[in-house]
Amino acid sequence: MRVRVGIDTGGTFTDVVVLRDDSSAPVVLKVPSTPAHPADAFIAALSTVSQRLEQDGHRVGLLLHGTTLCTNAVLEGKTAEAIGLIVTEGFRDILEIGRQTVPGGLGKVLLWVKPPRIVPSWLVREVRERMDVNGECLTPLDVSQVRQIVADYRRLGVSSIGISLLHSYANPAHELMVMDVFRQEYPESWVSAGSQIHPEFREYERTLLCLLNASLMPVLSGYLQSIDVAVGEVTVTAPFFLMQSNGGVGSVKVLRERPVLTVLSGPAAGVLAAAFTGRSAGYTNIISFDVGGTSTDIGLIEGGRPRVITHGQIGHYPTTLPMVDVTSIGAGGGSVAWVGPGPSLRVGPRSAGADPGPVCYGKGGLAPTLTDANLVLGRLPLQLAGGAVVLSLDRAWAALEGIGKEFGLSTLQAAQGVVDIAVENMANGIRQVSVRRGFDPRDYALVAFGGAGGLHAAEVAKLLGIPIALIPPHPGVHSALGLLVSELRHEFVCTARRRLHESELVDVTKMFTELEQGAQAKVAGFAEAADWTFERGADLRYRGQGYELTVSVPGGLLERAELNTLLDGFHRRHQQIYGFSLPGEEVELVNLRLTAFAPLQSLPVIEIKEEGTDASAAQIGSRPLFLIEQGGFVDAPVYERARLEARNVIQGPAMVEQVDTSIYIPTGVRGVVDRHGHLVLEMPD
């Protein structure tokens, strides 16, 4: 049988999930990541899984891979060593100046130190040329000057170069000419032009994107070369795809040229998996809630599909590339409780990480963390990961006692307080996402995963009035599952700023058609998948606003009826999100967008055995849980996740344990196992 394999490389572990085309449960395995040589972990994971598959007589039919290689390279400044930049004459300082913004609040200007730019001034070169806003050439490109610059870069050993000329989104001709010179005279260089990466107006942001891309090209290419042989052995015939920031996968051929498309792919797979989990449980509006060691990633899924946004951040670089809308907040299992000015009791955003980790790990951590608080309250077992990690309750207790004293709190009050504050921070994170989207959390289901998602899902849901929280069968490897349920996805954009009026419809239809033709030609070469569908979108705003809302646009010829639908949709969305709309006012079109999708193979449905409501067969013991409403410890049942059968019901207070996580079911909350193995937590009314 041909199976699909997803390999997700994280900071600590590389997760593998194998899915067969029948309804059987996925096979899950983990190998340690190898940050110093990222390819090693991938190769180890792949060979382990292929050996196993061979024994069972299976073959890899599809290989999907998510990696934070490019993300880490950007965050740690480990991209290409010498990067160059070619800009229009007069704009050499574009990177130094940026948008003149000082991060932080009032007074921070006195403290902030500007981080070094991705290219130092002395390696930025100006070239004589100029386009105007309509793409008309005002000053022709001085090609001899370009040759000189290329020779210079070659001599200096500058091998990754960004080309970013003014108004290249309107006319890329000059950028393409510069690229040609590189191709002829310095073919071994990595070159990337703004118009080719992201033809959207706003020069600073576009410049950064093409630079990030150029600087990542050698990184991703080197990695792909290292794993090439291993991949070749197992996937002679099977396609191999990489996860992108936009929540779709892309072919290796494309991403070699555009590695920047992967920089924010890390959290995307988790959101995809949450969408899949929700869909199979019957929910299409979902809040994805991924609680890890240092942070919580929050995503929003409407109508079964993750939302994609075009304004994000990677390190201190803004990005305007489409990415799955994920908000990350500094609250996770390793979040440290500390005494802030005042004094005030703070939890996070600083994290003890994996090393030294929480105090209870006994690896030298001294500051109490959220994990320590959970342990004190009885919400964690004394051993994790099937005995691989032994926790010290005494150490955790002492650490929380220490911080409690600072505030006149007992150890248990302090532990409960640390958990309450962390949960509130998580809930506030979800609330802030809601402003951008204008949704009411009560209409959504929470899908909780990551190492600590199950511990806090019920409390966060209660706080926000969310009626249902779903815990997928393997919360610890959920992102790898997300790879397996992805589809091919590529985005296209063009800037078309104008009044959105009937008189423009012929033009706009024409521009969409051209965008579609261009896209079709491109995706045809991207992957063998034949089944591309295209979705149109338009970035709209009231004339004079600075931000746009993306509204979907019907295909084909655009006429008055379509225009009215589009306008209605925009006014409605504006009202929903911001609390007002201005139906009489002029609406402006800014960008046209096109998204190309192609499904991979159809997905199997996982089903588990159905039994009665009685879960007692899965109970493996009991332990004391601190319950604030009872004012003390209460002996609560502990269940083993693997033994639960469909339709089993667990009434809180209770704990459910599995190798990769613990799930806390508070008093009043009911846990029901559905036929796909999800644990469905139902909040009391």
Next chain:
Amino acid sequence: MRADAEIAVDPVVLEIVEGTVNSTVAEIELAIERTSMSSMIREQHDFRAAIYDGCRNAISHVSFPSTIEPIFHRYRTQDIHDGDVFVYNDVYLTDGGISHLPDLCVNVPVVLEERVVAFVQSFGHVEDVGGIVPGSLPVASRSIFEEGLMVPPVRVISRDEPNTEVLDLILRNSRYPTSLKVDIYAQIAACRMGARRLAGLFGRYGWKTIEACFDALLTRCKNTLRREVLPKISDGHYEFEDFVGFDGVTEGRHYRIHLALTKSADKLRIDLSRSDVQAAGPINFLASEKIYKKLFAAALVPLAPDMLLNDGVGAVLDVTLPPPGSILNPRFPAPVAQRTVTWLRMLDAFQGALAQALRGQVAAAMDTITVYGMWGSTPSGSDFLLREIIGGGTGGRAFADGLDAVDMIPGSKNLPVEYVEDLYPVRVERVALRRDSGGAGKQRGGMGYEKDVRVLAPTATLYVRACRSFFWNWGVGGGRAGKPTQFVVNPGSAEERVLPPLIQGVTLKAGDLLRVLTAGGGGWGDPLDRDPRLVERDVAAGVVSVEAAEREYGVCLTPETLELVPEMTERTRAKLRVARGALPLVDRGPYARELVEQGRLHLSA
């Protein structure tokens, strides 16, 4: 605060309340940014939100200093209801709660069981509220009546029922009514959302608990100031002054901003009373004592970077205002449109006094808010108004150089060339760091901008506001002053014209070039102590000229490859050290030096 006693509150609930207050402010600001139309709001971030308790104290972290008092000047608390919205921009009727007319302020009460328990407030710098120039920021007004429509506190929505008559009256007075309407709606919608969030918080814990938490947040601010900030400042009496070089109206007249700082164990006393009388032009600044306190406290943030700053500062700072009729306490109807110039110098005076109290551990002076505007008709005949707040260099600091080309206002953004050229009939030919503008120093001042804007419209009218044109951004501890802001029309040509620092009504024609040169920050410490490798780097980056490297820093470079020549540098530095004599604590640039030498300017520090 209801009582001075520190009421015991649950630290966990307190943290949750503070988190919700912060999160609510962030949500309101996000919504305003995304929906407003004024370029001053959405690009330059000249807008903020705040939350007040039922006793009119600002609870949220101060990102702009204001008050909620003006509402109560006119309305009794029992007449304020759920669903009301109040609007104002009146400078004198709000005691400077709003300090120039384009800042339109929206206020939404949170009413619980007939009690006003909190207020949500925002202000945003709107496009235009009338007056003699488009954009309502005249630089040569002689009375506030020339600056636009004054709106005293009025109720624009009463128990959810809009008072359209008042709104129509306001909008009718603007050159850009649609933009103004959207900016008002955007603020109202965002503040109401914030009020709902707060109402939820009160509902969850009850008003007694929340009020106790609000009090605790005020107390926390007070305690942090007392315990963490005051001990870092040496007790004593310090004086400093700074100057506004020009008021836009009176030729040859500068204004002194004088500040005396007295530090004792538990108080900072600030006396502004020896500042000059009010100006004939629009540089007057009006603020109440409460506002002054928060302005100064914000400058103390570097001493306790994580501190929460709110109206709790009141108990630790004392401010003595000058008598009415001063540039810092003007009488109605003195003009105020360009008051930014003056409050920036007042903050610089505070920095200068602190420099003495902290033994030099403060930044040298900066001016990062230069404004220009251009209006006229496009070649196709429609009206345009291009305005930009453009940053500058900040002062050198003990631990780092000043920042190049930034704006101190949080979130401010410059205008992308591709955006400007799409919307306005101009071409931007150059945006660069201005070479040699940052004051020399061991830590040099940040560089200002050099920006060239070519006019494409048949004609255009220009106004500019350049700060620090006469009195440069001072350097400290041997650091040199930064270069002043300058606007030049057609530089390098026969018609070159250097504009006065405050001028409106300059006519430009198609093809004219406007060069905007913004101020560099002052330098910190002796330039001859600067690491020569850093000077070499700055020359390679093009921000320091070869000549300045040698003249200011004594750093010698090879003529062609611009590489450091260490021995020659050592010799040059030794020579310069002998030649220059003792270094002044503060260098204010050539204009101030000349005045002092002529006996026309007396300095207290």
